[in-house]
Amino acid sequence: MGEFNVNHPILFVLVGIILAVVLAQSVYFLVKSYRRAKAIGMDMKKIKKTILTAAIFTIAPAISIVVTVIVLADSLGLALPWLRLSVVGSLSYETVAAAGAASGMGTTLAALADNMNASQYVSIATVMTLSIMVGIWLVPLISKRLQKGLVSFEQKDKRWSDILQGSLFIGMISAFVGYVFSDVSRLWLSEGGVYTVTEKIQQTGETVSVNYTSTSGLVPVCVMAVSAISMVICGLLMKKLGWKWLNDYALPICMILGMASAIPFTALLGGKI
Amino acid sequence: MKNKNMTYLDTVHRDGTIWNLIVMVLLLAFPVLVAVIFRAAPDWQGVLLGLLSTAPMYWAVGVIEVISFVPMLGAGGSYLSFVTGNISNLKLPCALNALESHGVNPQTEEGDIVSTISIAVSSIVTTVIIILGVILIIPLTPILKNDLLEPAFAQLLPALFGALGVVFISKHVKIAIAPIALMLILFIFVPFINTSTVGIMVPVGVLFTIAVSRILYKKGIL
Numbered sequence: 001m002g003e004f005n006v007n008h009p010i011l012f013v014l015v016g017i018i019l020a021v022v023l024a025q026s027v028y029f030l031v032k033s034y035r036r037a038k039a040i041g042m043d044m045k046k047i048k049k050t051i052l053t054a055a056i057f058t059i060a061p062a063i064s065i066v067v068t069v070i071v072l073a074d075s076l077g078l079a080l081p082w083l084r085l086s087v088v089g090s091l092s093y094e095t096v097a098a099a100g101a102a103s104g105m106g107t108t109l110a111a112l113a114d115n116m117n118a119s120q121y122v123s124i125a126t127v128m129t130l131s132i133m134v135g136i137w138l139v140p141l142i143s144k145r146l147q148k149g150l151v152s153f154e155q156k157d158k159r160w161s162d163i164l165q166g167s168l169f170i171g172m173i174s175a176f177v178g179y180v181f182s183d184v185s186r187l188w189l190s191e192g193g194v195y196t197v198t199e200k201i202q203q204t205g206e207t208v209s210v211n212y213t214s215t216s217g218l219v220p221v222c223v224m225a226v227s228a229i230s231m232v233i234c235g236l237l238m239k240k241l242g243w244k245w246l247n248d249y250a251l252p253i254c255m256i257l258g259m260a261s262a263i264p265f266t267a268l269l270g271g272k273i
Numbered sequence: 274m275k276n277k278n279m280t281y282l283d284t285v286h287r288d289g290t291i292w293n294l295i296v297m298v299l300l301l302a303f304p305v306l307v308a309v310i311f312r313a314a315p316d317w318q319g320v321l322l323g324l325l326s327t328a329p330m331y332w333a334v335g336v337i338e339v340i341s342f343v344p345m346l347g348a349g350g351s352y353l354s355f356v357t358g359n360i361s362n363l364k365l366p367c368a369l370n371a372l373e374s375h376g377v378n379p380q381t382e383e384g385d386i387v388s389t390i391s392i393a394v395s396s397i398v399t400t401v402i403i404i405l406g407v408i409l410i411i412p413l414t415p416i417l418k419n420d421l422l423e424p425a426f427a428q429l430l431p432a433l434f435g436a437l438g439v440v441f442i443s444k445h446v447k448i449a450i451a452p453i454a455l456m457l458i459l460f461i462f463v464p465f466i467n468t469s470t471v472g473i474m475v476p477v478g479v480l481f482t483i484a485v486s487r488i489l490y491k492k493g494i495l
Contacts (some may be wrong), residue, residue: 004311014306018299022356023400025292029349030393032288033386036281042383050371050387054394057370061363061433062399064426066406067417073410082407086400087300088358097327104322118313125304126315127323134335135355136297140290143343143351147282150344150380160487163495165378166445167486168345169369171452171479172361173441176434178456178478179471185461219424220431227435235439251370251436258432259425266424 004118006077015083022087053248060255072098075113080125088132101127180224183217190214194273213270222265227258281382282348285389289352296356330473337476345369347379349389357396361475362430366437367395373440447495452482 002008037047065085072081076098084094101124102109112120154161186195195212234250237243246253279287308315342360343351346368354364368379371391377384406413416422442449456478459466466474489495 004313010310011307014303018296018303019400019404021299022296023397025296025356026353026393026396026400028288028292029353029389030397032285033349033389033393036382037386037390040382042386046375047387047390050375050391051394053374054367054371054391055398057367058363058395058398059402061359061429062402063406063417064429065359065363065399066403066413067426069403069406070410070414070417078407078410082403083303085358086403087296087356097323097331100326101319101323104326105316105319118307118311119316120319122304122308122311122313123315123317123319123323125307126320127327129300129304130324131327131331132335132358133297133300134332135339136293136300138336138339139343139351139355140286140293142339143289143348144286146340146343147348147380154380160490161380162378163448163486163490164483165344165380166441166448167482168341168479169441170445170449171341171482172345172365172475173434173438173478174449174452174456174482175471175474175478176361176430177438177453178460178466178474179468180431180434181457182460182467182471185464220428223428224431224435224438227432228439231436231439235443247374251366251440254436255429255432258435259428262424262428262432263421266427271424 004121006116006121007079011077011079015079018083019086049248053252056249057252057255060252060259068094075109075116076121076124077116080121080128084128088136094128097128097131098124177224180220181217183212184221186212186214186217211273213273215269216266216271218269219262219265219271222269223258223262226261227254230254230257282385285348285352285385289349293352293356334473334476338472341476341479345379346392347385347388349385350379350392353389353392353396357392357399359399361472362433363399364392364395366433367391369437369441447489448482448486451485452478455481 034047038044069078069081069085072085072094081094099109102112102120104127105120105123107120116124150161153164189195190213193214195214195216196209197212198207199210231250231254234246234254238246238250304315307313338360339351339355342354342365345365346354346360350364350368354360354368357364368388368391371387372379372384375383375387377387379385379388417426442453456474459474486495
């Protein structure tokens with residue numbers, strides 16, 4: 001097989017096979033649910049729009065996942081981050097797991113970057129795989145019972161069941177609203193307009209201290225405001241002008257507007273110094 | 274394979290279980306195969322210490338995620354989402370948007386279909402875009418890691434939840450007041466609750482919101 005390196009062709013073949021199966025699962029469920037929608041007489045025009053909306057909506061987040069793959073590829077090679085972020089993973093999980101495995105071996109990802117051997121690679125891949133392996137088997141184990149419970153619950157008290165569903169959504173959204181405000185405290189915690197934090201470098205897992213402007217924590221808040229106001233405007237256009245078509249594109253449009261606004265806001269309010 | 278007594282949702286659970294187990298075996302096979310092919314045993318001490326530093330928290334969060342996300346994702350959507358990942362930043366918002374525009378609940382068959390279709394499409398598009406990214410990594414790296422665009426990608430989540438928040442909060446204003454107030458206080462004033470702990474705060478937010486809603490419902494306010 002030749003000497004190991006983190007970008008050895010055989011690694012890409014293995015990852016390719018796994019991802020082909022994952023892709024097949026998605027296609028299988030798409031076809032299955034599409035056929036069922038047809039069979040029970042759902043509005044197929046609307047279903048087709050759902051497909052288009054989901055595809056458009058996914059583009060920007062998917063590109064940001066590619067950025068993550070590029071970041072992690074510096075130390076782990078391309079194949080492993082490609083696998084981990086296509087299946088189950090997310091940036092924060094994977095970086096911490098990889099860095100944890102490296103430190104368990106008495107080293108750091110940075111030190112391993114140029115000369116990782118197969119044993120170290122296997123150890124890191126094992127930790128990354130086992131760490132996130134919960135949902136994949138727990139869903140088959142409990143989701144059926146969980147859903148049956150919810151359905152029988154709904155039959156008992158329809159009104160509370162609707163409120164419960166709304167509460168689930170709001171609960172998740174509220175955590176992310178809080179998240180957006182998490183760095184606002186830099187405004188009063190800064191000294192001389194500079195806020196210093198110790199941060200983990202994503203590529204290596206090393207900690208370094210980084211300086212931010214005191215107003216940098218306002219950038220996500222402003223971005224969220226732009227995106228929220230855009231959504232309100234979309235809502236008004238749909239209601240007042242009858243632009244029903246906008247319904248399918250409103251979320252991706254507002255998200256892109258918000259992301260684009262981050263460029264001038266970051267220039268204005270600052271970020272890393 | 275067909276069983277006349279099975280409902281559509283039963284077949285979703287059956288097929289989902291089979292697919293998830295296949296993918297799980299393949300994922301576990303990856304490090305094993307690499308070890309066999311390159312004749313390299315893992316550093317067990319490193320694996321153990323690495324797992325100790327990550328697994329307890331990830332596993333706990335994983336269990337809570339399943340319990341809090343499955344009711345929102347529906348059956349088909351759950352099987353797919355917990356294989357393909359990126360749930361709270363991609364699959365769940367995508368499904369919520371689709372459910373909202375169809376006006377259906379994920380516990381119903383229609384809701385399950387809509388949620389599954391949107392998550393399947395999202396997973397396919399994500400996988401394909403990542404493949405393109407991996408193939409085109411050399412020309413893409415300077416573009417995506419460009420200083421001008423970097424702030425835009427850094428702010429994906431605020432941009433996503435700003436728009437999504439308006440849609441859902443405007444529909445559930447009374448439910449939203451307490452959890453949003455709590456989350457703002459926690460994220461702004463508690464130092465160890467920050468951008469890296471949002472994964473844990475999602476289930477906290479969900480449980481808190483349900484508790485508050487239940488109280489408001491019992492008091493006849495909702």
